[in-house]
Amino acid sequence: MxxxxxxxxxxxxxxxxxxxxxxxxxxxxxxGDADRFADRATAALRDDRVRTVVAERVTDGLVRQEPDLLAARPLIDATVRGLAGSQAFTDLVRSAARDLHRAVVDGDEDTVTLTLTDVGTVVAGGLQAVRPGLAAKLEANRRVAVVDQGLAGASADVGRxxxxxxxxxxxxxxxxxxxxxxxxxxxxxxxxxxxxxxxxxxxxxxxxxxxxxxxxxxxxxxxxxxxxxxxxxxxxxxxxxxxxxxxxxxxxxxxxxxxxxxxxxxxxxxxxxxxxxxxxxxxEPASTAxxxxxxxxxxxxxxxxxxxxxxxxxxxxxxxxxxxxxxxxxxxxxxxxxxxxxxxxRPAGRRLxxxxxxxxxxxxxxxxxxxxxxxxxxxTEQTGGAPRATDRCNGHRELCGRRLDEVALGATHNAMSVPLPGWYSAEQERPIAGQLADGVRGLLIDTHYADRLPSGRHRTVIVPSAAQAREDGLSPETLAAALRIRDRLGFTGQGQRGIYLCHTFCELGATPLGEVLADLRRFLAAHPGEVVVVINQDEGVPPRAIVGAVRDAGLERFVQPVPRAGGRWPTLGEMVATGRRLVVLAEHQGATAGQPGAAWYPAAYADGVLQETPYAFGRPSLLTASEHRAASCAENRGTPDAPLMLLNHWVSTDPLPRPSQASTVNARGPLLARARECERLRKRRVNLVAVNFYRRGDLLGVVDALNGLAR
Incomplete structure (x- = not known):
C-alpha cells in the first residue's frame, strides 16, 4: 500500500x-529572447487603450523638452494618436523594446526605461504638411521616455x-x-x-x-x-x-x-x-471537530x-x-x-x-x-500574425541573409535633379524623399559649394573643370556658354555660403544638402528594415565638410563602416540588426585620401570599393541593341576586384534630358538583358542599377528579378 x-x-x-x-x-x-520580447511589446500597440496611453506619454515628453510647444499640444497630441498605430511608430517601439531588454538582461541599469528614439522625427513628418514650423521644432526632440521606472538595484537580479x-x-x-x-x-x-x-x-x-x-x-x-x-x-x-x-x-x-x-x-x-x-x-461528519x-x-x-x-x-x-x-x-x-x-x-498476478x-x-x-x-x-493570441520588423530587409525576407555585395538596388542618377522651384531641368520625377518612399535605395548625388545671393539665386563657388563637366555629360561648348550666361545674368553680390546639391551648376538648380540629409534621416528612422547607398560626386567639397554635414544631420549613427580591401561586407540582416544601414561613398576625395574625415567615407573608385560601366550614351540604341551590349558593359572607373558594381543606364542628352528615351531604355526587356549581360561579362553581380526618370519603365521589377524575387 x-x-x-x-x-x-x-x-x-x-x-x-x-x-x-x-x-x-x-x-x-x-x-528571455530580445526579438520575441519586442514582438509582444509591439503587439500590445494593437489595443486602442495602449496607443492612447503611449500617445499621451509621447506628447508630454515632446512638450516637456520644448515648453514653447505647450500651446500646440492639442495638435501634437492628435498627430501622435494618429501615428501610434502606424508601421513607423510600431518600428520605433520595437527598437526601444529591444534596447530595454538588453539593458535589463545585462543588469547594468537601475531603471526600466522604454525610450523612443527619433520619435520627434516621425511626429514631425506627420505635421510637415500642416505646420512645417512646428515640425522643425519637434525634430530637435529625438528621444522620449515612455516608461521610466526605478528598479532599486533589481536589474542585476532580473538579468541573472x-x-x-x-x-x-x-x-x-x-x-x-x-x-x-x-x-x-x-x-x-x-x-x-x-x-x-x-x-x-x-x-x-x-x-x-x-x-x-x-x-x-x-x-x-x-x-x-x-x-x-x-x-x-x-x-x-x-x-x-x-x-x-x-x-x-x-x-x-x-x-x-x-x-x-x-x-x-x-x-x-x-x-x-x-x-x-x-x-x-x-x-455530515460524525465528529464535532x-x-x-x-x-x-x-x-x-x-x-x-x-x-x-x-x-x-x-x-x-x-x-x-x-x-x-x-x-x-x-x-x-x-x-x-x-x-x-x-x-x-483480473486474476491476481495476471497482467492486463x-x-x-x-x-x-x-x-x-x-x-x-x-x-x-x-x-x-x-x-489567435496577441502576437499571432505580426511579422517582425527585422524579418524583412529592403522589403524582402530573402535578402536578409545576403551580403550587400550580393544584392541589387534600384538607384537614381542625379537624384537631386527634380522639378522643384529654381530647377531648370530635371532627371527624376520626385524629390529624394519621394524616391525613397517609392523603393529607390541607391542615390547618386553631386555636392558643391555655392553662395545663396540676396535675390534667392545660387552662385557656384568653384566652377567645375572641363573633365568634371564631361563626367556630367556636358560638352566644353555648353560649359563655356553656361559661364557666359552666368556673368550676363548678374550672379553677383555677397551671398551666404553653404553646401548644395547641384548638377554641375548651382545657378541651374540647388537644394541644400542639409535638407536632403534630414529627409534621409527621417526615412531611416521610420523604416528600420531599409538599407540605402549614397554615392556623392564631391565637386570641391572636402571630406571633412561632408562628414560634418552627416554628423550634424544625426545620420552618423546609421552609417555602415566600409570593409577594408578584401574584407567581408555584412549581410543586410546584420546591418538592420545593428542599425547601421547607410553606406556613403565619395567619387573623388574619400577620407582615406589624405583628407580629414571618417573611415566610413572612402573614395569609391580609388579605394577599391566600387567599379562601374561606361555612362556616356548619346542615343537609346547604345543601351538597348544587343550588338552594343558588350561595349556598354566595358570596364570604366574602379578596379576589377572592387566588391560593388554600378550599372550606369541612362541616355545623356545635351542640354535637356528626355523622359521618352528613359521609357525606352528603362523598359524591363532591355534593362534586364543589359544587366544580365554585364554580370556575365564582368563575372560579378550588379549591385546598383542607376537610371534617369526612375518611374518610367520597370526599374524596381528588374531589380527584383536580379535578386531572384518574383514580381
Whole structure:
C-alpha cells in the first residue's frame, strides 16, 4: 500500500513539474529572447487603450523638452494618436523594446526605461504638411521616455534570473522524466499510475490558469489612473495570453492521458465523479471537530466566491472544460475497446493485456485534437500574425541573409535633379524623399559649394573643370556658354555660403544638402528594415565638410563602416540588426585620401570599393541593341576586384534630358538583358542599377528579378 501511495504521489508531482516546465519554457522563449520580447511589446500597440496611453506619454515628453510647444499640444497630441498605430511608430517601439531588454538582461541599469528614439522625427513628418514650423521644432526632440521606472538595484537580479532560465528548464525536464520513471517503476498497476500523471498535469494546469486572474488584477490595480490600468491589462494580455493558452493545452493533454489510460480500467458512468464529489460535500461528519472544519471550509469558500468572483468563474469554467475533454475521450475510447475490467475480473498476478490498436489510435487522435485546438488558440493570441520588423530587409525576407555585395538596388542618377522651384531641368520625377518612399535605395548625388545671393539665386563657388563637366555629360561648348550666361545674368553680390546639391551648376538648380540629409534621416528612422547607398560626386567639397554635414544631420549613427580591401561586407540582416544601414561613398576625395574625415567615407573608385560601366550614351540604341551590349558593359572607373558594381543606364542628352528615351531604355526587356549581360561579362553581380526618370519603365521589377524575387 505504501508503495502504491508513493507511486501516486510521484505521478501527481510529475504532472506539476511538467506544468512548471511549460511555464519556464514560455519564459525563456517569449521573454528571455530580445526579438520575441519586442514582438509582444509591439503587439500590445494593437489595443486602442495602449496607443492612447503611449500617445499621451509621447506628447508630454515632446512638450516637456520644448515648453514653447505647450500651446500646440492639442495638435501634437492628435498627430501622435494618429501615428501610434502606424508601421513607423510600431518600428520605433520595437527598437526601444529591444534596447530595454538588453539593458535589463545585462543588469547594468537601475531603471526600466522604454525610450523612443527619433520619435520627434516621425511626429514631425506627420505635421510637415500642416505646420512645417512646428515640425522643425519637434525634430530637435529625438528621444522620449515612455516608461521610466526605478528598479532599486533589481536589474542585476532580473538579468541573472533570465540568464539561468535555460538551466532551470533543463532541470525541470530531467526532474519530470525522473519522477515519471520512478512513479511507473513503483506502481503495482502502471496504467493507474499513468492516470495519476494525467490528473496531476490537468490539475496543476487548472490551478496555474486560475492563478493568472488574481495576478492580472493585482498588476492592473497597481496604477490609480483608469487609462493606465486599461493599458496595463492589454500589455499583460500581450505577454501572458499565450502562457494561458499553453497551460490550457497542458490541462487538455492531461485529461486525454488520464482518459486513455483509464479506459482500460473500470469505467465510470458520465457524471459519476461529480456525483461522488457532491455526496462527499453533503455528508455530515460524525465528529464535532469534523463538523467544525466543514463549517469553516464553507465560510471560506463563500468568502472567496464573494470577493474573487472572476477567479471562481475562471476556475469553474476551466475545470468544466477539462472534465468535458476527459469524458469525451473516455467515451470514444470505450467504443473502440471496452474496458478489460468491465468484462471480467483480473486474476491476481495476471497482467492486463496490451491495449488494442484501436485504443492507441483513438488516444492519439484525441491528443492531436487537443494539440490542434490549442495551436489554433495560440495562433489567435496577441502576437499571432505580426511579422517582425527585422524579418524583412529592403522589403524582402530573402535578402536578409545576403551580403550587400550580393544584392541589387534600384538607384537614381542625379537624384537631386527634380522639378522643384529654381530647377531648370530635371532627371527624376520626385524629390529624394519621394524616391525613397517609392523603393529607390541607391542615390547618386553631386555636392558643391555655392553662395545663396540676396535675390534667392545660387552662385557656384568653384566652377567645375572641363573633365568634371564631361563626367556630367556636358560638352566644353555648353560649359563655356553656361559661364557666359552666368556673368550676363548678374550672379553677383555677397551671398551666404553653404553646401548644395547641384548638377554641375548651382545657378541651374540647388537644394541644400542639409535638407536632403534630414529627409534621409527621417526615412531611416521610420523604416528600420531599409538599407540605402549614397554615392556623392564631391565637386570641391572636402571630406571633412561632408562628414560634418552627416554628423550634424544625426545620420552618423546609421552609417555602415566600409570593409577594408578584401574584407567581408555584412549581410543586410546584420546591418538592420545593428542599425547601421547607410553606406556613403565619395567619387573623388574619400577620407582615406589624405583628407580629414571618417573611415566610413572612402573614395569609391580609388579605394577599391566600387567599379562601374561606361555612362556616356548619346542615343537609346547604345543601351538597348544587343550588338552594343558588350561595349556598354566595358570596364570604366574602379578596379576589377572592387566588391560593388554600378550599372550606369541612362541616355545623356545635351542640354535637356528626355523622359521618352528613359521609357525606352528603362523598359524591363532591355534593362534586364543589359544587366544580365554585364554580370556575365564582368563575372560579378550588379549591385546598383542607376537610371534617369526612375518611374518610367520597370526599374524596381528588374531589380527584383536580379535578386531572384518574383514580381
Amino acid at each position: 505504501t508503495r502504491a501511495r508513493l507511486s501516486d504521489a510521484l505521478a501527481l508531482l510529475a504532472g506539476v513539474v511538467l506544468v512548471l516546465a511549460v511555464g519556464v519554457g514560455y519564459l525563456q522563449r517569449s521573454v 534570473v533570465l540568464s539561468r532560465v535555460h538551466a532551470v528548464l533543463i532541470g525541470l525536464v530531467v526532474g519530470w522524466l525522473a519522477l515519471l520513471v520512478v512513479a511507473l517503476a513503483l506502481a503495482p498497476d502502471r496504467r493507474r499510475a499513468t492516470v495519476r500523471v494525467g490528473i496531476g498535469t490537468a490539475g496543476a494546469a487548472i490551478v496555474a490558469v486560475v492563478a493568472l486572474t488574481p495576478l492580472r488584477a493585482w498588476a492592473v490595480d497597481a496604477s490609480s489612473d483608469a487609462d493606465a490600468r486599461a493599458a496595463i491589462g492589454a500589455v499583460w494580455d500581450a505577454f501572458i495570453g499565450d502562457l494561458r493558452t499553453a497551460w490550457w493545452l497542458c490541462a487538455g493533454v492531461g485529461a486525454v492521458l488520464a482518459a486513455a489510460a483509464g479506459s482500460l480500467l473500470r469505467p465510470m458512468p458520465l457524471g459519476a465523479p461529480l456525483r461522488l464529489l457532491a455526496e462527499r460535500l453533503a455528508r 469534523g463538523r467544525a472544519l466543514r463549517g469553516v471550509a464553507f465560510l471560506l469558500a463563500g468568502a472567496v466566491v464573494l470577493v474573487a468572483r472572476d477567479a471562481v468563474v475562471s476556475l469553474l469554467l476551466t475545470v468544466a472544460g477539462t472534465y468535458l475533454v476527459y469524458e469525451g475521450v473516455r467515451i470514444l475510447l470505450e467504443l473502440v475497446a471496452p474496458a478489460e475490467a468491465a468484462r471480467e475480473p 493485456p496490451r491495449p488494442r490498436r484501436g485504443v492507441l489510435v483513438a488516444g492519439a487522435s484525441g491528443l492531436v485534437l487537443v494539440l490542434l485546438v490549442g495551436g489554433g488558440a495560440a495562433s
